[in-house]
Amino acid sequence: MLSLTEENYLKAIYHLSDGGTKAVLTNELAESLATKAASVTDMIKKLSVKNVISYEKYYGVKITRQGKAQALSIIRKHRLWETFLVQQLNFSWDEVHEVAEQLEHIQSPLLIEKLDEFLGFPSVDPHGEPIPDKNGKIKIQSSAMLSEMLPGYKGSIVAVKDSDSGLLKYLDKIGGTPGKKIKLISKEEYDDSLEIELDNMKVSISKIVSQKILVTA
Amino acid sequence: MLSLTEENYLKAIYHLSDGGTKAVLTNELAESLATKAASVTDMIKKLSVKNVISYEKYYGVKITRQGKAQALSIIRKHRLWETFLVQQLNFSWDEVHEVAEQLEHIQSPLLIEKLDEFLGFPSVDPHGEPIPDKNGKIKIQSSAMLSEMLPGYKGSIVAVKDSDSGLLKYLDKIGGTPGKKIKLISKEEYDDSLEIELDNMKVSISKIVSQKILVTA
DNA sequence: ATATTTTTTTAGACTAGTCTAAACTTTTAT
DNA sequence: ATAAAAGTTTAGACTAGTCTAAAAAAATAT
Numbered sequence: 001m002l003s004l005t006e007e008n009y010l011k012a013i014y015h016l017s018d019g020g021t022k023a024v025l026t027n028e029l030a031e032s033l034a035t036k037a038a039s040v041t042d043m044i045k046k047l048s049v050k051n052v053i054s055y056e057k058y059y060g061v062k063i064t065r066q067g068k069a070q071a072l073s074i075i076r077k078h079r080l081w082e083t084f085l086v087q088q089l090n091f092s093w094d095e096v097h098e099v100a101e102q103l104e105h106i107q108s109p110l111l112i113e114k115l116d117e118f119l120g121f122p123s124v125d126p127h128g129e130p131i132p133d134k135n136g137k138i139k140i141q142s143s144a145m146l147s148e149m150l151p152g153y154k155g156s157i158v159a160v161k162d163s164d165s166g167l168l169k170y171l172d173k174i175g176g177t178p179g180k181k182i183k184l185i186s187k188e189e190y191d192d193s194l195e196i197e198l199d200n201m202k203v204s205i206s207k208i209v210s211q212k213i214l215v216t217a
Numbered sequence: 218m219l220s221l222t223e224e225n226y227l228k229a230i231y232h233l234s235d236g237g238t239k240a241v242l243t244n245e246l247a248e249s250l251a252t253k254a255a256s257v258t259d260m261i262k263k264l265s266v267k268n269v270i271s272y273e274k275y276y277g278v279k280i281t282r283q284g285k286a287q288a289l290s291i292i293r294k295h296r297l298w299e300t301f302l303v304q305q306l307n308f309s310w311d312e313v314h315e316v317a318e319q320l321e322h323i324q325s326p327l328l329i330e331k332l333d334e335f336l337g338f339p340s341v342d343p344h345g346e347p348i349p350d351k352n353g354k355i356k357i358q359s360s361a362m363l364s365e366m367l368p369g370y371k372g373s374i375v376a377v378k379d380s381d382s383g384l385l386k387y388l389d390k391i392g393g394t395p396g397k398k399i400k401l402i403s404k405e406e407y408d409d410s411l412e413i414e415l416d417n418m419k420v421s422i423s424k425i426v427s428q429k430i431l432v433t434a
Numbered sequence: 435a436t437a438t439t440t441t442t443t444t445a446g447a448c449t450a451g452t453c454t455a456a457a458c459t460t461t462t463a464t
Numbered sequence: 465a466t467a468a469a470a471g472t473t474t475a476g477a478c479t480a481g482t483c484t485a486a487a488a489a490a491a492t493a494t
Binding site: 025026027037038040041042057058 | 472
């Protein structure tokens with residue numbers, strides 16, 4: 001059983017390691033958690049005693065199978081709650097993150113099972129991120145950056161790789177939310193801005209924005 | 218802003234003082250929170266610095282107006298969540314308490330407003346306890362024990378004064394949950410058992426059960 | 435009214451989590 | 465290859481919350 005703080009460290013390690021594929025450094029973790037390196041070192045020791053990460057001095061941490069399972073369970077809860085907030089309570093998708101950060105720590109397997117069922121066993125959250133199933137399995141939707149696609153491309157938005165509330169609000173306004181059909185009309189050569197079509201409306205987006213949007217490959 | 222622990226102390230003080238009407242002693246609080254008197258003394262000092270209780274050594278604590286407002290807000294959250302769990306997620310009413318104990322500490326006024334609206338602004342929770350409104354106002358439903366009513370009585374169930382899971386399950390089976398319409402058909406003289414009608418079905422209940430059920434007066 | 439019992443508070447210690455400052459490794463630059 | 469810089473860990477201290485044991489106050493019994 002992990003404490004709330006331990007859960008947050010584990011989740012950060014999972015994300016920073018790209019799902020457990022690479023080691024995470026002390027300073028990365030400190031920055032990500034808005035804390036100091038010394039605190040991270042202390043916590044790392046605790047987490048490795050609990051066998052959710054393995055740790056070698058000066059070389060960073062790696063998440064264990066056990067740790068990965070626990071991280072996925074937290075992520076599952078986070079994404080189910082976000083889905084609930086947006087679909088049922090009419091939150092906008094830029095408002096849900098902080099609340100889900102709290103709700104993800106509620107301990108009740110029964111609650112999560114029932115919530116999952118209530119929501120109709122969704123496979124992605126409102127941002128398009130996949131929701132791990134009860135066993136931690138993630139269904140991967142193959143995707144590519146919108147900025148990489150060629151004029152004429154038709155598909156739909158898979159996810160938005162940013163949690164900045166300003167960007168989310170902007171995308172919401174132009175209709176650029178996960179699940180939406182999208183067409184790439186043309187690309188402007190001098191600044192790589194894109195002319196796209198959403199909800200039968202043409203709109204121009206900057207290169208920076210096009211690099212945050214993942215679409216079906 | 219109160220910590221989770223402080224919130225739990227404050228809630229216990231509110232309940233033990235019957236809504237702020239009487240002082241609460243250190244040992245009562247220690248027993249109710251399954252902790253030691255020494256810990257209670259420490260926490261009492263912190264809470265009185267925060268002006269949610271007033272405290273005089275050796276004389277117990279009294280909740281302040283501020284403290285009462287905060288306690289009511291927590292109770293409101295608890296009861297709204299219980300309502301959600303039972304009405305929407307199909308929890309049975311004997312399973313919800315522990316989960317609601319966790320959910321009541323989520324900090325998000327917007328969440329609670331939206332949840333309240335989603336549930337249709339309920340005035341009582343699944344156990345029949347009143348849900349304080351946004352301003353902490355409680356609508357008191359005048360009620361009486363079912364065992365005191367006369368044959369011919371028509372009204373509805375206000376609350377069930379027991380948290381025994383066996384009784385709750387039994388009442389759930391016969392349709393005797395808070396909010397339900399109920400008629401008193403007849404009373405058996407020799408054992409005070411009652412013939413009642415619930416969901417257009419006649420059923421007989423014992424005296425003991427009839428003393429646990431509160432109905433509209 | 436005084437002694438005994440009960441209740442409450444204080445004192446001091448412990449764990450979880452955090453911090454600053456100093457020490458120690460590793461990496462990078464010359 | 466060695467010095468400087470960057471990154472990491474240790475040492476020691478602090479807050480929140482808890483505990484045990486002892487002291488102090490209040491209530492009760494004789």
